[in-house]
Amino acid sequence: MDLPVMPPVKPMLAKSVPKIPPGMQYEAKWDGFRAIVHRDGDEVVIGSRTGKPLTRYFPELVTAVRDNLPPRCVIDGEIVVAYEDRLDFDRLSERIHPADSRVRLLAERTPASLVAFDILALGDDSLLFVRQSDRRAVLEEALSAASPPVHLAPATTDPALAQEWFDQYEGAGLDGVVAKPLDLPYRPDTRVMYKIKHERTADCVVAGYRLHKSGPVVGSLLLGLYDTAGVLQHVGVCAAFSMKRRAELLAELEPLRVEPADHPWAGWTDAAAHEGSRLPGAPSRWSGKKDLSWVAIGPERVCEVAYDHMEGDRFRHTAQFRRWRPDRTPDGCTYAQLEEVVRYDLAEVLSAGGR
Incomplete structure (x- = not known):
């Protein structure tokens, strides 16, 4: 060449x-x-x-x-x-x-x-x-x-x-x-x-967190929404906190820790469990040898996050933390709050380039 x-x-x-x-x-x-x-x-x-x-x-x-x-x-x-x-x-x-x-x-x-x-x-x-x-x-x-x-x-x-x-x-x-x-x-x-x-916002249940690679501070929060059957589905994570805020979050969430067996996502290590529900730590060719382990907390706290759009039943990209929502209860964090995007013909988009 x-x-x-x-x-x-x-x-x-x-x-x-x-x-x-x-x-x-x-x-x-x-x-x-x-x-x-x-x-x-x-x-x-x-x-x-x-x-x-x-x-x-x-x-x-x-x-x-x-x-x-x-x-x-x-x-x-x-x-x-x-x-x-x-x-x-x-x-x-x-x-x-x-x-x-x-x-x-x-x-x-x-x-x-x-x-x-x-x-x-x-x-x-x-x-x-x-x-x-x-x-x-x-x-x-x-x-x-x-x-x-x-x-x-x-x-x-x-x-x-x-x-x-x-x-x-x-x-x-x-x-x-x-x-x-x-x-x-x-x-x-x-x-x-x-x-x-x-950019849109959604109220999500915070049901766990992953530790940051630099040490014992929070790296990301694991987010969940309830489906129509009342099952808490993992929809993504929010991250991009300052190091000071990561340490504060660890102290805030530590009292909420629960045994993994008592958590709605207890089956996350079982590959078969991922077939019926969205759970954190799903196998991915992108993750390679990345540590996907996480700390389970009781699904008690609600936060508002900003997101760009959905890919099926999950956030397409990492969501952005906006604020805690102490006025919201976890059971109100459902898929129903998400804005439904009006479908548009992709063929029309592609053909527009030739005009």
């Missing part, structure tokens, strides 16, 4: 802001695997956000890249998997598997797509120092004949339309909106774009 921008490349990143800023290029924020795709003839390298190769996990995209991208180019985009007309991160995650036979089976059952939203090189020319608006024009021309599973990401300079996307596209499994300054060159591994993500 001999390209003007060679792998590995870490992608340009975004920092969170509360509102859509004016005067920029706006795109949907895709919920998948960020990928930098290098193509030089038949040679294709797909790199992850950290620069590690993803190529072997997506053989169907290697073929699609050869069929749809220019013979020599470097593209920034997102690998996604669609299921039942919306993005499905869980099914996408299944593709990171050590067995090649399993990868190829899933490539047939739940094929991935590539959504392209930037271009770093074309032919013999590096575009890293070209302004964002001009790179977008090059990208549109380069992908003018592309067809699924390669898609051109929709983009606009109209903030009103970007707000519509923010409100509507979540129903197709998207994550928010990204804003890019029009004169911005491509700056790898630097937070110079802006992301605006959905």
Whole structure:
């Protein structure tokens, strides 16, 4: 491979802001695997956000890249998997598997797509120092004949339309909106774009905690919600406390400790128990040898957390602690409080990039 921008490349990143800023290029924020795709003839390298190769996990995209991208180019985009007309991160995650036979089976059952939203090189020319608006024009021309599973990401300079996307596209499994300054060159591994993500709040039962890797202080709180059958389901964690607050939390929660056998999630170490309920410590290829043990506390305290969106019956990302809710009782912390997002046709989102 001999390209003007060679792998590995870490992608340009975004920092969170509360509102859509004016005067920029706006795109949907895709919920998948960020990928930098290098193509030089038949040679294709797909790199992850950290620069590690993803190529072997997506053989169907290697073929699609050869069929749809220019013979020599470097593209920034997102690998996604669609299921039942919306993005499905869980099914996408299944593709990171050590067995090649399993990868190829899933490539047939739940094929991935590539959504392209930037271009770093074309032919013999590096575009890293070209302004964002001009790179977008090059990208549109380069992908003018592309067809699924390669898609051109929709983009606009109209903030009103970007707000519509923010409100509507979540129903197709998207994550928010990204804003890019029009004169911005491509700056790898630097937070110079802006992301605006959905944020909602929920009252959750705090039913346990994990210790921080640095010592005997709280690392994260384990959160639960009651389902319609009255079973406490593990929905995620909240973290990001200061070290001082972590020590305070340990002192606050210590009196609530209970024996694991007396806890609603007592069966968490039994793999079979995870099939019928959501419990902490579920086996995951992402966790590797990470210590998933936790300290059980009586499900007595309620906290309010902020979250962006749900992935099935759990928080997609780590929730943010907002405050304790002494005025709420644990039995009132149910799934019913969560806002139901209106579904939106993912096919319409993907087709908008070609318009």
